[in-house]
Amino acid sequence: MEGLRLAALDVGLLVVGESILAGLGLVRDTRAGLRYLGLSLVLGWAATGVCASLAVEAGLELTVAAVVVLWALLVGASFVVGLKVSGRPSPVLGERSWTGRAVVLASGGLLVAVLVALFRRVDASGPLHPDAWGFWLPKAKVIFETGGLDTGLGGFTSFAHPEYPPLLPSSEAVSFLFMGHADVLLLPVQHWVLFVGFLGAAYGLLAGRVRPAVLLPSLAAVAMLPTLDRLVGSSLGDEPLAQLFSLAGIAAALWLLEQDWRLAAVSGILLVALPMTKNEGLMLGVALVLMLAAATRLRAWRTLVPLIGVTLLAVVPWRVWHAVNDVRDQSDYRFGDVVHFGRLADRIDRLGIALRDLPGYVLDPGRWLLAVPLVLVLAVLLSRRRTGLAAVSAGTVLIAFAGYLAIYWIGLPEIHFYLDTSGERVAAPLAVFCAVLFPLLATEAYALPSEEPSRPVLPKTSSNSTTRPRRSAWPGSWRASRRARP
C-alpha cells in the first residue's frame, strides 16, 4: 500500500515534469514525452523540492493537499508559458548496423541487470550513514510531523548543521506524506526510482547527439560507478546534488552545441535546485555558469544573466529565513575566510594536505572508475575544434575542484578527519558530471577529422564577398539561432 502511494507521488512528479517540458516546447508529442520521461521525473522532483522548501520557509504547512496545489500551480504556469513557446523537433539517433544493434542489446541488458541489482541493494538498505540519521532524515521527519521548519525543542534546527538548506528534507517529507508515515526503509526505493529517472534524463537529453551504442554502455558504466552505487538510497544530500549538477551540465553543454535556449532553461531549473540542496551547490552552480560565460565569451549574455541570477537568488530565501529565525550556524567553513590572508597563511599546511589527498578521492578508479581523467583527456582532444564544450567540461571540474580545495583550506574541522569523512562524497558531483558527459565528448571527439590541417582551410567565397571565415561556430550560429528563435 505504501508502495502504491509512493507510486502516486512519482506519477505526480512525472506530470509536473512533463508539463514543464511541454511549456518549454521540448515535449509536444508522445515520442518526445517518452524520450524525456526520465528528465520529467527529475525536473518534477527538483521543482517540487524547490516549491516545497520555499513553502516551508514562508511558513506554509506542508501537506499532501499543499503539494497537489503547488503541482497545479506549476502545471498551470507551464501551460501559460507553453502557449507562447513553439515546439522543437525531437530527433533521436538510431543504430543501423548489426554490430551497433548488438552493442545496444548487450549494454541495455547489462544496464537493466545493474539496475535490478541496485534495486535489491537499496531495498535491503536503510539510513546507515551517520549523516543520514544524524540530521538529514531527522529534519525530514520533523517537517513530516509538524508540516514545517519547527524551531522548538527537538525541532528542525536542533539537529546538526541547521544551516543546511531544506530542499532534501522537504522532498523526503513529501515522500513520507505520500507514504502515510515516515518509513525510512522504503525511502531508498524512492531514491532508486529517482536514480533510474536520472539515467533516463541523461539518455533523453543526449539521444539526439549520441548513438545508442555509445550512450547505453556509458550509462551502464554510470550505474556501476562504485561510490555512486553506495550513494543511491543513502538519503545523503550528495546523492541529489551529484544528479542535479550532472544534468545541469549536460543541458548546458547541449545548449552550447545547439544554441537552443530551451536547454539553458532546463539547466536553469536544475541550477535553482542545486544551492537549495546543499551549500556547496552554489559553488558548483557558479563554476558551471562561469565556464559557460567564458566559453561563449559573454556573447549569449541574454541567456547567461538569468542563469547566473537564478543560481545566486536561489540561496536568498533560505538565508533570510535563517537570519530571521536567528538559527545557529554550524558550518564547517566560513566563505569569508577566503579573503583573510593571514588566516590562509596560518593554515597553508591544510592546503598542502588537501592538494595531496583530494585528487585521490576524485581520480581513484576504485571509487569513480576513470570518469574524471577520461573527460580531461577528451577535453584536451576537443580543445581546438570544440573549444566551448571542452572548456565547460574540463573547466567546470577544475574550478569546482579548486573550490573544494579552498573549502578544505579554510575549513574548521581537523583536516585529516574532514577529508576522511567527506572526501569521497564531495567528489561525487565532479565524477558523476564527468561520467555523464563522457559519451557526448567521446562522440564529438570521434566526429573530428582524423587529420587536422596545419593551416585553416578558408571556405570559397564569391568574388565580391567580404565574408571572413568564422573563428568558431559559436558567434555566428548563435546570432542566426536567435534570429530564428520564436
Add this chain to the structure above:
Amino acid sequence: MSRGRALLWLALLAAVGVGLWRIPGAFRSSQQAVDTVRGLTQVERSLLPARSFDISTELFVAAAKDLPVDAPFYVATGTRGIDISNEFVLPKTPIFAAYWLLPRRETNDPQQADWVLSYGADLSALGLDYARVIDVGPGQQLAEVQH
C-alpha cells in the same frame, strides 16, 4: 592514424576496460548488502545504524514502547555497568535516540525532560526525582521524571 585519434581510441579502450572490470563488483556489492539484512525484522533493520557503532539497542526499543509521543526526553550516558567497545558509542547514542524516537523530542537540558534514557549513566547524579525507573538491560534504564 593521428596522435589525437590514437589518444581517443586509447581513452575509449580504457573506458570499456574499466567498465568490464567493474561488472563483477557491482553485483557482488549488491549481494553483500542483501546478505547483511537477511532474516532481520523491519525494526532490527531500522536499528542497524546504531548496531554499526556497537550501540546496544534495547534501550531505544523500550523507550519507543513506554514513552508517550509528546514526551521530551534526555539521554544520559556513562560507563556504569555497560561495556563500551569504541569511542563513538557514547557520543552517537543521544544522536541516534533523537532520530529513532521521533516524534518524541530530545532535549539537552535534563530539567526540561519528562523521561531520562540512561545508557550507562548515574541517574542520581542528574539531581532529578523519578516517578519510576525501568531496568531495560545491563546499565540501561528508563526513568520517568517526577516534576
